[in-house]
Amino acid sequence: MSRKLPPRVYQKHGAFYFVTNPDRKWIRLGQTESEMYRALAKLKSTDVHLGEMSEYFERYEKEIIPTKAPRTQTDNLAEIKNLRQAFGKMRPEHIKPKHIYAYMDARGATAKTRANREKSLLSSVFSSLIRWGVVEDNPCKNVKNFQEKARDRYVEDWEYEAVLSLASPVLAAAMEIASTTGMRQGDILNLRYADLTENGVPVTQNKTGKKQIFEWTPALKAAIESAKHHPRHADSIIYIIANERGQQYTSEGFKCNWQRLMNKALETGAIKERFTFHDLRAKAGSDAEENAQKLLGHASATTTRRVYERKPSKVKPIR
Structure with a gap:
């Protein structure tokens, strides 16, 4: 059937049934959806096992994540795996702020930013559970995030030129595109020759959908x-930033090549401190100054200023 039903609810012989776990008992809920939801509420009040978080994570993964931007989908799928390991065996109504804080403390010991992102996803899952009529409250709402310090690494022009001189033609092209346009790595790797037009380079941001x-x-x-x-450049190559086989770089493959380039730059003394490829997006935003928000495609000028404008501001003394 086309309509989406709550977890472990099935339609059979013109009626809705709830299947308990683990004994697989079929409980009749009624013939209409309104009867079904009323009966489910009563079952919950009598403490019938209405499902563990693993089931709701699965539903969220199937129904909600596909509606998000491609980059967010990728991030959420990785985050939900960690959440499933920690909370999958728990029932939604049994999850309290203390459990979430315990998760945050354990995860935050090595990755505070990831802990924040995963808590945000868990909060989104609970918002869906409220909408689905599973719970009445979101236990994440009073759990504070770790304080995050915005990255402030600004790539100086001489550093950029030093690394550029050591890069392969393809990596150099990626660097130039990033520092010129402020595109994210994923969007650069998705650029195709067929997409280029007389007017310029059209891009739909993978993370936000911004065109x-x-x-x-x-x-x-x-x-x-x-x-x-490119050493194997031919008319058959589709992607502008292609690997040695003439194929599109994977994210991990590109990162490996970037790390090798950084190691080479450090070993030769070309630079003293490594920088990330994403820092080139911040360099573009910083160098663009007044045009930074439009260049980076941000809806909020606050995000641009807080995260991407890293160039020291020049201040004239009063005398």
Whole structure:
């Protein structure tokens, strides 16, 4: 049937049934959806096992995550695996703030940012549980996040040029695209020759769905041309940033190549401190100054200022 039913509710012979766990007893809920939901509420009040969190994580994964932006989907699928390990065997109504704090403390010992993101996803799951009529309250709402310090690494021009001189043509092209447009790594890896137009480079941000067209500039044209110096470049290559086999880079594959480039730059003394590829997005935002928000495609100027504008501001003394 096309309609989505609550976990462990099935329609059979014109009526709705709830199947208990683990004894697999079929409990008749009624013939209409309103009867079904009223009966479910009564079952819950009598403490019938209405399902563990693992079932609701599965429903959230099937119904809610696919509605999000592609990058968010990828992040959520990784986050929900960790949440399932910690809370999967618990019933929703048994999860209290103390359990979430215990999870945050354990996860935050090595990854505070990830702990915050996973708690946010758990909160979203509970918001869906409220909508589905499973629980009445969200235990995450009073659990505080770890305080996060925004990254402030600004890549100086001389550092950028030093690393660029050591990069392969393809990595150099990726660097130039990032520092010119402020695109994220994932969006750069998705660029295809077939998408290029006379007006510029159209991009739909993988993380937010924001649509942009980066108009042609001499620097952007030169960056695209640089990628064509690929050792196996041919008309059959689809993606602008292609690996040694002429195929699209995976995220992990590109990161490995970037780390090798960083190691080389440090070993040769070209730079003293490594920087991430994502720092080039911040460099673009910082160097763009007044145009930073539009360049990066942010809905909020606050995000642009707080996270991506890292260049020290120049201040003229009063005398």
